[in-house]
Amino acid sequence: QVQLVESGGGLVQAGGSLSLSCAASGRTFSSYVMAWFRQAPGKEREFVAAISRSGGSIHYKDSVKGRFTIVRDNAKNTVYLQMNSLKPEDTAVYYCAAESSVVVTSKPYEYDYWGQGAQVTVSS
Numbered sequence: 001q002v003q004l005v006e007s008g009g010g011l012v013q014a015g016g017s018l019s020l021s022c023a024a025s026g027r028t029f030s031s032y033v034m035a036w037f038r039q040a041p042g043k044e045r046e047f048v049a050a051i052s053r054s055g056g057s058i059h060y061k062d063s064v065k066g067r068f069t070i071v072r073d074n075a076k077n078t079v080y081l082q083m084n085s086l087k088p089e090d091t092a093v094y095y096c097a098a099e100s101s102v103v104v105t106s107k108p109y110e111y112d113y114w115g116q117g118a119q120v121t122v123s124s
Helices: none
Strands: 004-008 010-013 018-024 033-039 046-051 058-060 068-073 078-083 092-099 118-123
Touching: 004 092, 004 118, 018 033, 018 092, 018 118, 033 068, 033 078, 046 068, 046 078, 058 068
Parallel strands: 010 118
Antiparallel strands: 004 018, 018 078, 033 046, 033 092, 046 058, 068 078, 092 118
């Protein structure tokens, strides 16, 4: 069992930066692939970024490549999402997720545990 708690987010103007953190409970954080998803009003939840258990494999949604960075610190049981050059279309609730397989996947149904979400709003 893993509990995930997001923090960070908020309101920023277009072109600005925000950082999200996701703290995980338990002693087996390093056993989980971690990911960030987002969901805008009226839209389906979509993949943003994922990182392998060791951090050696990282995948991004095409539209955030070069702007977002996912990093994990297994000693602190935390995964981060640094978001730069934010655009209004990045506005959404961002969710942290964990899955116990070895495969880094962008499919939300593969993820076993989810955080409560953090609001990110980018004004134009």
